[in-house]
Amino acid sequence: MSFIWSLILLPVALAIWKNVTKRPRKYSSADAMKSLSYFLPATWTERRWYAFLCITAGICEEVLVRGFLQHYLHAFPFSLNLTLALLISAVIFGLQHLYLGAGGAASIAVSGLLFGLMFLLTGNLLLPVVFHSAMDLRMLLLLRPPVLQAT
Secondary structure (H helix, E strand, O other): OHHHHHHHHHHHHHHHHHHHOOOOOOOHHHHHOHHHHHHOOOOHHHHHHHHHHHHHHHHHHHHHHHHHHHHHHHOOOOOOOHHHHHHHHHHHHHHOOHHHHHHHHHHHHHHHHHHHHHHHHHOOOHHHHHHHHHHHHOHHHHOOOOOOOOO
């Protein structure tokens, strides 16, 4: 569990540390994603909509994949054991993110496995939804914020 928190909080801690030490932030991660620039939020309005999208994606994907698919695979009609249902739902979750490439889809499948374990251990979707949304929202910390224009 602490590993997941560290994945989420590390970019935040680095951004705060650079602000405290007055070091300029490097945006190498944003520069590396230039090929996806059409896909990423550029204005403050787009960033607000992106935040909304991240939260709703966390809710909807967790309800569909963990709340429905994982249960569906475990219960009628397939009656798979819980471990197999968890693994299959994590792989399907990863495949839904193939637009990130094979490596991205594989890491998302591992995240899906962790989210599924959170759901099974807590019996509640709240924790996976919060972690999923936070992992999606951290992209806003990595992307260069737009420059405010004087009016």
